[in-house]
Amino acid sequence: MASAHGVSCHSFRTNSGDTEHYIAIATPAQLSLARQIDALGQRYAAVRQTLRLPPDSAVFRRLYVSDALNQAAMVRDSSLYREPLDSPVAVSMVQQPLLSGAKVAMLAYHVDSATPLCKARAPSCDLLLHRGDLRHLWSTQLCTSTTAAPNSAAEQPRDIFKRLIGAVQAQGGTLADNCVRSWIYVKDMDVFYQDMVAARTVLVQQHGLTRDTHYLPSTGIEDACGHQCDVVLMDTYSISIIGLATEQVSYECL
Numbered sequence: 001m002a003s004a005h006g007v008s009c010h011s012f013r014t015n016s017g018d019t020e021h022y023i024a025i026a027t028p029a030q031l032s033l034a035r036q037i038d039a040l041g042q043r044y045a046a047v048r049q050t051l052r053l054p055p056d057s058a059v060f061r062r063l064y065v066s067d068a069l070n071q072a073a074m075v076r077d078s079s080l081y082r083e084p085l086d087s088p089v090a091v092s093m094v095q096q097p098l099l100s101g102a103k104v105a106m107l108a109y110h111v112d113s114a115t116p117l118c119k120a121r122a123p124s125c126d127l128l129l130h131r132g133d134l135r136h137l138w139s140t141q142l143c144t145s146t147t148a149a150p151n152s153a154a155e156q157p158r159d160i161f162k163r164l165i166g167a168v169q170a171q172g173g174t175l176a177d178n179c180v181r182s183w184i185y186v187k188d189m190d191v192f193y194q195d196m197v198a199a200r201t202v203l204v205q206q207h208g209l210t211r212d213t214h215y216l217p218s219t220g221i222e223d224a225c226g227h228q229c230d231v232v233l234m235d236t237y238s239i240s241i242i243g244l245a246t247e248q249v250s251y252e253c254l
Contacts, residue, residue: 007047016132019112021057023047029101033071036104037078044080044106053110056087056117059129060109060138062235068095071103072226080106088119090127090138092235094185095224124167135171135240137178139164142234143225153192156232157184157199164236165207171240175216176208178238180249182216185223185233192231193220214251 006026013019025043027036048055063080065071075081075093083089098105111117111131118130127138142160165175173179184200186193197220209216225233 005043007043009047009051011051017114018131021051021053021108021110021112023106023108023110025106025108026098026100027102027104029098029103033074033103036102037075037080040104040106041079044108048110051110051112053112054116055084056119057110057112058087058089058108059111059117059119059127060090060092060140062092062094062107062140064094064096064098064105064107066095066097066103068093068224068226069228075104088121088127090140092140093226094233095226096185096221122167123170124163126167128171137167137171137173137236137238137240139167139234139236139238141225142236143227143230143232145227146229149229153186153195153231154199156230157196157234158203160232160234161200161203164234164238168238168240171238173238173240174207175204176213178240179216179236180239181237182218183235184218184220185225186220187222187224187231189222193222196220196232217251 006028008024010022011019023044025040025047027039027043031039061080063075065075072093081091081093083091120128122128122137124139126140129136129138142163144156144159146156161175164179168175168178171178184196186196204216223233224230
């Protein structure tokens with residue numbers, strides 16, 4: 001599906017016969033936040049109808065906002081953030097001002113399967129998706145929710161990774177073997193980025209991730225979440241090893 005009316009979609013058919021859809025939706029910049037959220041919901045509903053996606057096909061949504069502290073409450077109250085009780089979705093919200101000047105945009109990931117997706121909330125509150133013999137763990141909005149002003153960004157990554165490691169271990173995996181991808185957002189890169197990198201490097205090395213093995217594929221970019229004193233926010237994607245062979249995963253240095 002080509003880009004049209006603020007909507008872009010890329011679809012891929014897997015060997016199992018499922019079709020994965022990556023949908024990006026923008027909104028008119030001149031509208032108020034409330035009207036942009038409404039427009040986003042309408043365009044999202046329209047593209048799902050065009051692709052004939054059932055409601056439970058949604059796996060992941062990331063909402064981009066221009067001012068998280070002031071916009072988070074309204075976004076969280078929308079259907080884009082909320083989820084049906086019987087069909088959980090991994091939802092993330094990050095502050096990343098858009099080039100268009102709009103206040104909100106969204107990236108969504110759907111899986112169109114001949115059989116209903118088996119989704120549930122893991123004990124860690126992350127999204128657990130069963131596909132065949134694999135368990136896919138989507139961890140979003142990993143932050144400390146602290147109310148204390150940080151002196152550095154060193155302590156927050158340790159707390160966040162501790163939560164992630166616990167969630168992966170609960171599914172029978174490890175950080176080194178099962179965490180496939182991470183997105184790390186840092187408030188004020190010039191001030192906090194080096195502390196975050198130093199803390200992350202020590203932590204991943206403790207869990208067997210070194211230049212002699214592999215590094216955790218990661219994006220680090222300036223951003224913010226809806227909590228004033230959080231300087232680090234993270235989303236991750238992990239696959240539990242049940243039927244996943246080592247040779248199915250490769251790592252390259254770019």
